[in-house]
Amino acid sequence: MDHPTVEPEPALAAELFGDRIELARRYAADLAKRGPELGLIGPLELPRLWTRHILNSALVAPLLRPGRVGDVGSGAGLPGIVLAIARPDVHFILIEPMERRVEWLLQEVGRLGLDDVEVLRARAEEAKLSPFLDQVTARAVSALSKLIPITAPLVRSGGELLFLKGASVEREFASAEKAIRKAHLVDAEILTLGEELGTESTRVFRATVD
Numbered sequence: 096m097d098h099p100t101v102e103p104e105p106a107l108a109a110e111l112f113g114d115r116i117e118l119a120r121r122y123a124a125d126l127a128k129r130g131p132e133l134g135l136i137g138p139l140e141l142p143r144l145w146t147r148h149i150l151n152s153a154l155v156a157p158l159l160r161p162g163r164v165g166d167v168g169s170g171a172g173l174p175g176i177v178l179a180i181a182r183p184d185v186h187f188i189l190i191e192p193m194e195r196r197v198e199w200l201l202q203e204v205g206r207l208g209l210d211d212v213e214v215l216r217a218r219a220e221e222a223k224l225s226p227f228l229d230q231v232t233a234r235a236v237s238a239l240s241k242l243i244p245i246t247a248p249l250v251r252s253g254g255e256l257l258f259l260k261g262a263s264v265e266r267e268f269a270s271a272e273k274a275i276r277k278a279h280l281v282d283a284e285i286l287t288l289g290e291e292l293g294t295e296s297t298r299v300f301r302a303t304v305d
C-alpha cells in the first residue's frame with residue numbers, strides 16, 4: 096500500500112535548525128522512509144511529519160542548557176534526536192526500553208553522526224544514571240501523574256523536567272498535584288511555545304527539582 100505524501104519542509108525549519116538543517120532533513124527522510132514499517136510513526140502522520148513532530152520537538156531546543164539531558168521514551172527519536180540535532184552543545188541520553196526502537200535510535204545516531212548522544216535500553220524507573228541529569232524531556236509517554244515519579248529521581252537538585260504535552264495538559268496538571276509535591280518539584284508551569292512563529296504551538300510542562 097502506498098503511504099500518504101510526506102509534508103514538504105516548512106520554511107520555519109531552516110530558521111529553527113540553522114546550519115544543522117541538513118541533518119534535520121536527513122532525519123525527516125529516514126523517519127518518513129522507515130518510520131511506518133518499524134511502527135515508529137503511523138503512516139497518517141507523514142502529511143504532518145515536520146509540523147506535528149519535528150518542529151513541535153525543535154521548539155523546545157531553546158529551553159535546554161548545556162549539560163546532560165535525558166529523553167525518556169524516545170521511540171522514533173522525538174524529541175531526543177531532533178533536540179540533539181538542534182543543540183550539539185548538549186549531551187543527550189536517549190532512554191528507551193523497546194529493543195527495535197533502541198536499534199533504530201542507535202542506527203540513526205550513527206547515520207547522522209551525532210557524537211554526543213548515548214542510547215540506553217531501559218525503563219526510566221530502572222535506569223541508573225550517574226551523574227544525575229540536568230534536565231529530562233519526554234513526549235507522549237504517559238500522563239503527568241505517572242511520568243513525574245519515574246523521571247524526577249533521574250534529575251539532580253536544581254535540574255528540570257520538560258514534558259511535551261497535548262491539549263490535556265491543564266487537566267493532567269490538576270491531577271498531578273500530589274505527584275508534584277512528592278517529587279519535590281517547584282515552579283511548575285505550563286508553557287506554550289511557537290505561537291509567535293505562526294506554527295502549531297507546543298505545550299510544555301516545566302518544573303524544577305528542589
Ligand SMILES: C[S@@+](CC[C@H](N)C(=O)[O-])C[C@H]1O[C@@H](n2cnc3c(N)ncnc32)[C@H](O)[C@@H]1O
Pocket residue numbers: 167168169170171172173174190191192193196217218219220233234235236245
Ligand atoms: C507513544 S511512544 C512516544 C515516542 C516518542 N517520544 C514520540 O513522541 O513519538 C511512547 C514511548 O515510551 C516508551 N516507554 C513507555 N514506558 C516507558 C518507561 N517506563 N520508561 C521509558 N520509556 C518508556 C515506549 O517504549 C515508547 O517508545
